[in-house]
Amino acid sequence: MTVDWQTIADAFGLGGMYALMAVGIGLVFGVLRLVNFAYGQLVMAGAYSLAFAYERGWPVWVGILLCFAVVIVLSVAMDWVVFRPLRTQTPAVMLVATFAVAFLLQSIALLWFGSLGKIAASLSSLNQPWTVGGVDIRKISIVATVVAAGCLLALVLLLGRTNVGLHMRAAALDFRTARLLGVRANRVIGTAVLLSGLLAATVAVLMTVQTPLVTPDFALRDTILVLAGVVLGGMNRLISATLGGFAIGFASGFLGGALPTNQSQYLPSFLFAAVILVLLIRPGGLFTRFGQQAAERV
Amino acid sequence: MTTPALELDELEVRHGAVQAVRGISLTVDRGEIVGLIGPNGAGKSSTLHAVMGLVPPGGGDVRLHGNSVVGRSPEDVARSGIALVPEGRRIFAELTVDENLRLGSAGRRFGDLDSVYELFPVVRDFRKRHAGALSGGQQQQLAIARALIARPEVLLLDEPSLGLAPQMVDAVFEALAQIRDSGIAILLVEQRAQRTVALADRSHVLANGRLRLTLGPDAANDTETLVSAYLS
Amino acid sequence: MRRARAALELLAPVLLVVLVALFGTIVSSSTQTYVVTTLVNVAIVVALYLFIGNSGVLSFGHISFVAVGAWTAGILSMPASEKPAIMPSLVGFLRDTTVGNVPSLALAAAVGAAYALLVGLPLMRLSGLAAGIATFGVLEITHNVLRYWEKIGPGLNTFSAVPETTGLLQACVGALIAIVVAFAYQWSRYGRMLRATREDPAAARAVGVSVYGQRLLAFTLSGAVAGLAGGLYVHLLPVNAESFYLDLTFITLAMLVIGGATSLWGAVVGAVAVSAVDSFLAEAENGVNVFGRTLDLPSGTRIVVVGTLMALVLILRPAGLTGGRELRVPRALRRSVLTKFSA
Ligand SMILES: Nc1ncnc2c1ncn2[C@@H]1O[C@H](COP(=O)(O)OP(=O)(O)OP(=O)(O)O)[C@@H](O)[C@H]1O
Ligand SMILES: [Mg+2]
Numbered sequence: 001m002t003v004d005w006q007t008i009a010d011a012f013g014l015g016g017m018y019a020l021m022a023v024g025i026g027l028v029f030g031v032l033r034l035v036n037f038a039y040g041q042l043v044m045a046g047a048y049s050l051a052f053a054y055e056r057g058w059p060v061w062v063g064i065l066l067c068f069a070v071v072i073v074l075s076v077a078m079d080w081v082v083f084r085p086l087r088t089q090t091p092a093v094m095l096v097a098t099f100a101v102a103f104l105l106q107s108i109a110l111l112w113f114g115s116l117g118k119i120a121a122s123l124s125s126l127n128q129p130w131t132v133g134g135v136d137i138r139k140i141s142i143v144a145t146v147v148a149a150g151c152l153l154a155l156v157l158l159l160g161r162t163n164v165g166l167h168m169r170a171a172a173l174d175f176r177t178a179r180l181l182g183v184r185a186n187r188v189i190g191t192a193v194l195l196s197g198l199l200a201a202t203v204a205v206l207m208t209v210q211t212p213l214v215t216p217d218f219a220l221r222d223t224i225l226v227l228a229g230v231v232l233g234g235m236n237r238l239i240s241a242t243l244g245g246f247a248i249g250f251a252s253g254f255l256g257g258a259l260p261t262n263q264s265q266y267l268p269s270f271l272f273a274a275v276i277l278v279l280l281i282r283p284g285g286l287f288t289r290f291g292q293q294a295a296e297r298v
Numbered sequence: 299m300t301t302p303a304l305e306l307d308e309l310e311v312r313h314g315a316v317q318a319v320r321g322i323s324l325t326v327d328r329g330e331i332v333g334l335i336g337p338n339g340a341g342k343s344s345t346l347h348a349v350m351g352l353v354p355p356g357g358g359d360v361r362l363h364g365n366s367v368v369g370r371s372p373e374d375v376a377r378s379g380i381a382l383v384p385e386g387r388r389i390f391a392e393l394t395v396d397e398n399l400r401l402g403s404a405g406r407r408f409g410d411l412d413s414v415y416e417l418f419p420v421v422r423d424f425r426k427r428h429a430g431a432l433s434g435g436q437q438q439q440l441a442i443a444r445a446l447i448a449r450p451e452v453l454l455l456d457e458p459s460l461g462l463a464p465q466m467v468d469a470v471f472e473a474l475a476q477i478r479d480s481g482i483a484i485l486l487v488e489q490r491a492q493r494t495v496a497l498a499d500r501s502h503v504l505a506n507g508r509l510r511l512t513l514g515p516d517a518a519n520d521t522e523t524l525v526s527a528y529l530s
Numbered sequence: 531m532r533r534a535r536a537a538l539e540l541l542a543p544v545l546l547v548v549l550v551a552l553f554g555t556i557v558s559s560s561t562q563t564y565v566v567t568t569l570v571n572v573a574i575v576v577a578l579y580l581f582i583g584n585s586g587v588l589s590f591g592h593i594s595f596v597a598v599g600a601w602t603a604g605i606l607s608m609p610a611s612e613k614p615a616i617m618p619s620l621v622g623f624l625r626d627t628t629v630g631n632v633p634s635l636a637l638a639a640a641v642g643a644a645y646a647l648l649v650g651l652p653l654m655r656l657s658g659l660a661a662g663i664a665t666f667g668v669l670e671i672t673h674n675v676l677r678y679w680e681k682i683g684p685g686l687n688t689f690s691a692v693p694e695t696t697g698l699l700q701a702c703v704g705a706l707i708a709i710v711v712a713f714a715y716q717w718s719r720y721g722r723m724l725r726a727t728r729e730d731p732a733a734a735r736a737v738g739v740s741v742y743g744q745r746l747l748a749f750t751l752s753g754a755v756a757g758l759a760g761g762l763y764v765h766l767l768p769v770n771a772e773s774f775y776l777d778l779t780f781i782t783l784a785m786l787v788i789g790g791a792t793s794l795w796g797a798v799v800g801a802v803a804v805s806a807v808d809s810f811l812a813e814a815e816n817g818v819n820v821f822g823r824t825l826d827l828p829s830g831t832r833i834v835v836v837g838t839l840m841a842l843v844l845i846l847r848p849a850g851l852t853g854g855r856e857l858r859v860p861r862a863l864r865r866s867v868l869t870k871f872s873a
Contacts, residue, residue, distance in 0.1 A: 035659065085845045091659040092588040096783060097844045099590075103780045104837030110830030163400070170390055170401050177388040180350060182376035182404040182448065216830075224670065231663050268674045272667035279664045280652055 009141035011253035013206075015246040016148025020203050021226040022245020023155060024196035026238045030172030031192045032083060033091050035235070037098040040223030041105035042078075042197060046071040046204025047214040048109060051118035060122045068201040075197030079189065102220075109216040117215040120208040127209065140209045151202060152242065155195070159238070164191055172238075225252060225268075228275045234285015243287045301364040302327045303483035304349075304380070304452045308358035311344040311507075318344035320507035321358060326452065326483040331474060333494040333501030334487045341507040342487040343385055346454050349485075350382050351375045362452065376404075381450035385457050387441040391430030395421060395440060398429050402444035411447070413480075417473055418443045435466035442473065452483045459490050471497055491524055535858075540713045542857040543798040544706060547572060550802055551702035562698065564809035569701035570762045572801040573708040574778075575785045577755035579797035580712045581748050582786065584721060586728035587657050590779055591649065591665030594672035595753040597774035598645045599638035599760025601676060604689040607634040607765070612691040619680040631695045635704075635761040642757015643750050650749035654742050657731075669779060677771040688770040696766035704762045708755045712794050715751060724748050780833075781808070784840040790850025795857045800850065804839070808832050 025039050046067040053063030082101055086094050126143055129136035159165035164187070170178040171188045179185055207219060226245050233244015248271060256264050278286060302325035311319035319341040326332045334342055348355045351372045360367050367375050376382075381402075390398050399411070399421070415422040418439040424432060429440060438458055445453060455474070459467045471493060478484055488494040495501045496518035503511040517523050547569065554565030578592050605617070606629045613625055629637065653664050676683055696704075715721045724744040727734040731741055763769060781804070789800020817826040843850060 035663075082841065082845065089844075089848065092662050093844065093848065095659060095662045096588065096787060097841060099780065100784065100787075100837050100840040100844065103776075103833055104841060107830040107833035107837060111828050111834060115829070163404075166393075166397055166400055167404060169393065170404075173390055173392060174388065176352070176372075177384065177390070178401065178404070179372040180352070180376055180382050180384060180388075181401050181444070182373050183401070184373050185371070227663070228667070228670075265678045266674060269671045272670045272674075276653070276664045276667045279656060279660045283660060 005135045006137055006141070007254060007257035009137045009145075010257055011250045013141035013144035013148075013210075014253035015248075015250035016145045017203050017206050018222065018226050018229060018249025019242050019246035020148050020151055020199045021222065022230050022233070022241050023152065023238065024199040024203075025226065025230055025245075026235060026241035027168075027192045027196045027199075028083075029230075029235055029241075030238060031168065031175065031189050032087065032094075034083060034086070034094045035091065035098065035227065036078075036196075037095060037223070037227070038078065038102040038105060039196070039200060039226075040219035041102050041109075042071050042075055042200035043204045043207065043219035043222075044109060044214070044216065045074050045105070046201045047120055047208050047218050048113060048118065050122065050204065050208050051120035051214045054120050054122045055118065063120075063122050064205055067204055068198070071201035071204065072194065072197040075193050075200065076190075079193040083189075083193070102223075106216045106220070113214075113216070115216065117213045119212050120214050121212040123205070123209045124212060140206070143209075144206045147202065147206060151199065158195075164188075168192060225249070225271065228271050231275050232271075232278050232285060233287045236284060237287075240285050240287035244285065301361075303363060304485060305361040305364075306345070306349070306358070307361065309345065309348055309355055309360060310357035311341065311348045311353055312356040313344070313353070317356070318507055319348065319356075322502075322504065322507070322509050323358075324485075324502055324509065326485050328451075328483050329478055329481050331478050331484040331486055331498040333498035334485060334504055335489065335491045335494050335501055336504035338489075340504045342504055343456055344507075345504070346382060346456050346485070346487060349375070349380065349454060373404075376448075376450075379451040380454065381445035381448060381452070382454045383441045383445045383456065383458060385460070387434075387437050389429045389432075389437050389441050389444070391428065393429060394425065395427055395429050395432070396425045398440055398444050399425075399447050402447035404448075410449070414443045414446055417446070417476060435462050435469070438462060438466070438470060439473070442470070442477075446477065446482075450482065452485070453477065454485045454487070456487045457489060458486075459488060459493070467493070492518055492521075495524065535856075536717060538858070539717075539794065539856045540710070542795055543709050543713075546798055546802060547702060547705045547709065551698055554698045561809075561813075564805070564812070566696060566698055566701045566766060568802060568805035568809065569698075569705045570696065570759055570766060571782065571785065571805050572705040572798055573701075573759035573762060574756060574782050575789070575797045575801035576705070576708040576712050576794065577752045577759060578782055578786050579791065579794060580715060580752035580755060581745075583791050583793065583797065584716060584724045584728065584748055585745050586792075587745065588662040589665040589749075590662060590783075591653075591668035591672075592752065592756050593774050593779045593782070594649075594668050595642040595646050595756035596760035596763065596778070597672055597676055597771070599642040599757030600689070600764040600769055600774065601683050601760075602641040602757070603634040603638040603761035604692045604764035604769070605683060606637060607631060608689070608692050616687050616690060617680065617684045619685075620683075621681045624682065631693060631700075631765065635758060635765075638761030638764075639754045639758040642760065643754035646753020646756070647746070647750045650746045650753075654745040654749060669775070673771055673775045676774075684770065686770070688768045689764055690768045692764050692768070694765060696762045700765070701762060704758060707758065709794065709798065711751065711755055712797075715748070716794065720744060720747055777833075781836060784836050786850075787840055788843045788850060790852035790854035792849070792854035793852060793856045796850050796852040796854055799852055803851070804836060807839075808836060811835055 021039065025036055028034055028036050049067040049070040050063045053066050078101065082097060086097055126140040127138055130139050130142065159169055167178065167183045167188050168191060171183055208214065225248055229244040229248030230241045232248065234240035252267060255267055304326040306322060306324050308321045308323055309319055310321050322345065324332060336342055347353045349360050351370050355368055362378055362380060367378060420436050421440055421443045429437065432440060458470050462470065474484060475497065486494060486498060495513050496515055501513045502509045550565060550568060554562050574596055582589055605624050606627060610628050613620060649668050656664055678685060723739045727739060727741045727744055735741060785800040785804040786797055788804055790796025811827060811832040814827040815829045815831060817824055
């Protein structure tokens with residue numbers, strides 16, 4: 001095993017990005033009891049927007065703006081076209097449906113942009129190292145960690161200090177009672193979808209720095225891992241889902257960097273074996289107090 | 299004649315094949331408590347759910363100050379001034395008492411905390427605590443306080459005395475009397491028939507989805523009438 | 531009447547499959563490959579139906595059983611002389627054993643069943659979302675292991691040199707076996723018990739049905755059918771670990787959902803209809819002649835179309851094209867037949 005500071009910093013960066021994705025998935029799950037398998041395709045769409053802007057030589061901020069606009073429009077559209085009509089279905093049906101949407105979006109990308117991939121390298125200067133205390137660390141690892149921490153903090157404030165945050169928390173706990181008190185279902189769901197879109201766009205910007213080649217399956221692997229992490233942590237609570245996402249990102253970043261390939265290649269198997277074990281033994285997740293079960297909406 | 303605050307007009311509720319409510323009509327005025335009593339499965343909760351828009355009524359109408367609220371979503375009904383204290387209290391155990399109260403005003407202006415605190419001092423004393431840490435009676439008080447905070451015109455309660463110790467029931471019923479006197483229309487669903495009949499301005503007995511009988515407060519001590527009403 | 535219903539329930543899908551196979555005999559050999567693939571897909575979707583349709587529990591894991599079946603049949607039927615080139619690290623026993631076509635298919639089914647049983651023992655306690663995610667985990671693990679473990683297969687290599695015995699006949703027979711197994715199961719008392727647990731688990735438990743046991747039985751049986759389909763697959767095309775992963779999971783689930791997940795007829799109709807659309811589009815991606823015009827679709831169109839279809843069906847008609855019901859004789863016809871008999 002070879003561990004250096006760069007590996008640790010990378011692991012933090014990846015953990016941060018996965019934590020953001022976990023929050024994005026967890027927010028929507030909280031209010032809709034819907035596991036959005038197509039979350040990664042939001043990130044993919046954002047990455048293509050960045051590549052689109054880069055190809056045309058547009059300034060960085062225009063690319064980022066475009067990325068946010070596209071991802072938000074797409075996530076709102078997904079909500080209207082898919083989530084809302086399916087709201088009364090069982091979580092399993094919704095999972096199948098978002099699985100279909102994921103494939104659909106991926107092949108639309110294939111149709112439009114081809115399988116070769118596009119380059120989004122407008123922020124590639126962030127791959128240069130910073131020297132921190134005599135150690136060289138790539139800027140993006142630090143930027144990703146800081147941005148993730150900032151987003152999470154902002155979210156904690158939003159959920160904890162504002163009325164709409166309170167309404168979202170209440171809706172995640174007991175949607176029916178929340179509505180009886182006057183909490184607007186559509187508003188709460190819309191906010192969750194919007195926030196999860198914002199997070200996906202942020203992740204797209206960070207991820208293209210490390211992976212500037214954007215292909216139709218961009219962020220697919222990551223989504224699958226994040227979903228595993230969310231289940232591991234406990235998807236019924238945002239905090240445990242986020243921790244789960246971070247843990248899985250950190251673990252795959254760290255072990256992927258530190259272990260030789262012939263050992264790290266089986267990492268997914270171990271992760272998913274752990275997921276299955278957790279589902280069997282502690283359905284509420286690892287990071288929840290004992291006895292809290294993952295409730296499905298009735 | 300003025301229009302009543304709440305008016306149910308031949309209301310019907312169906313759950314799939316089960317017809318839970320078969321056309322009931324009643325009115326509740328400002329400053330009035332109307333009791334709705336009846337055995338398990340009579341259709342009491344179904345009636346309240348239909349008023350709130352949680353289940354679409356199978357027929358009939360629900361009017362607030364003469365305006366139909368049928369077809370609105372639960373949040374819109376709540377926003378138009380009808381509050382429900384649901385069966386089993388349904389407080390948010392993992393949120394603080396304060397947050398529960400704030401949720402109560404989700405749909406409307408933030409009402410006046412002081413009068414709610416005055417009515418239920420425990421709610422003020424424990425405001426920073428998790429609501430789940432309160433006793434059953436305190437939770438019931440919180441649930442009523444939460445419904446009142448938005449200053450509804452009509453207050454619906456679904457078995458508020460369920461599972462409470464006798465002194466606690468006294469406290470809750472005492473509070474209901476005060477709420478009535480502040481000018482709110484109250485529809486009280488209960489299983490404790492005698493106490494409800496004694497408190498309410500009039501009480502309807504519901505069985506099998508139909509109103510069987512209407513009793514005034516003077517019938518409270520007439521055990522025979524009560525029992526036969528239940529058995530009819 | 532019950533008899534007649536049962537006969538129709540079996541005959542309708544059998545006839546459809548036979549018709550598809552007959553259609554395969556009159557088309558060009560390049561089109562025939564699509565027909566054969568369609569028939570193999572029927573077997574996979576029927577396997578999915580056997581478990582998902584009867585139990586109402588979601589599974590993303592069945593393609594693992596297809597993969598395991600393909601590995602079994604592929605490794606065991608590849609000529610010994612070819613093995614070292616493609617699978618240099620194969621363990622001795624697998625390296626030295628070679629079996630014929632039919633035994634390789636039977637073994638594929640057996641291994642599929644065994645693997646499903648192994649997986650099902652812990653997993654059949656789950657339902658709903660948890661079952662969906664856990665079975666997805668099975669898919670991930672199986673794919674990951676098959677991809678890298680070169681002692682038991684070709685790893686990243688492709689299964690070339692496996693005898694290509696899956697032609698029209700073999701595929702048709704395979705699909706028919708799958709249909710007959712699924713039919714026999716759903717008319718057995720086990721099948722009826724499992725469907726009772728789908729409608730109302732609590733009530734089924736109350737009358738003494740073991741939900742866990744019944745699900746495990748169906749899961750194992752569907753593992754066998756999926757394993758058989760995997761065997762058919764490896765004898766049809768040169769496959770590798772990527773052939774049995776998300777894409778195949780998606781497309782076969784789409785077939786089941788589009789056809790109607792709760793009936794055998796729905797499963798077969800879905801498999802045939804979606805395969806037909808898919809084949810046509812695949813061909814069109816290479817350019818085809820339609821009514822004298824050349825249609826040349828960009829690659830990726832297939833999944834866009836199938837994905838859209840699936841999403842539309844889920845949103846607009848969640849019970850699928852067939853409404854999730856077995857084929858019935860139209861009521862008017864039935865009445866006229868009945869009156870004739872009673873007169
Ligand atoms: N969601 C539902 N689905 C099907 N049937 C229901 C549903 N809710 C209520 N019912 C049926 O409707 C009838 C009336 O139920 P309701 O809950 O209104 O009774 P209730 O008077 O409130 O009884 P209790 O005193 O036990 O609370 C009952 O027969 C019940 O089984
Ligand atoms: Mg009730």
